[in-house]
Amino acid sequence: MMMRPRHPLCLPTRKSSFGAFVTGHVDQQKSPMPKQKRKLTAAERRAKKERRKKYERVFINGKQVYIKRPPTIDGLSVEEYIARNADPIWLHQNGMWEYIEPEPNLFPDENDVNAAFDAAWQQDKTEEG
Template identity: 60%
Template sequence: MAKIKKKLTPAQRRIKKAATSERQKKYQWVFMSGKQVKIKLPPTVDGIPVDQFIDENADPIWLHQNEVWELMPVEEPIPAPASPTEAVVMEDENGIPF
């Protein structure tokens, strides 16, 4: 005896289609050990991977607060003058060095 499959109503079809599209946005299919498996998609911000977004948009204070020091911009040290004659001597308004 064959069972007759009951057709879905238009409202049920809409709900099923919406649920399917949501799942497709959250997961992707990949092959592991010769088998097809579903894995969660890596997190993104505005379609950009999170690591790349942080590289482009984080300021040094946020990076320090979140202990992401490897991404902190490195400031180059001020080079020392080569000889004392090239050093700038600070003088007051009377011409006396201090």
């Protein structure tokens, strides 16, 4: 008796551990243990570290996407660094007037002087009396 050749898409069947017939080759079946993750090489770790420095993950429309991180100086945003470290002359020369804070008044207002004088006078009055 001559055996008929198998069709390439017909796979042999076998009985699984729970009694059902399963098609496919033994090497195509899922093994009971998942494949272990391999460790990254030194070059892959360096590349991953650089990627994390350069990009950040955010959610846009419910999807996770990578975007470039905003530039920073010593861990501060550029605007915050300028606001903290620039002097008023440099800010004025570069047109950043919104960052210039008004300087405190060196000479107190007359009303403030009178209020302080009255408070001190009331305190002296209570101590004497």
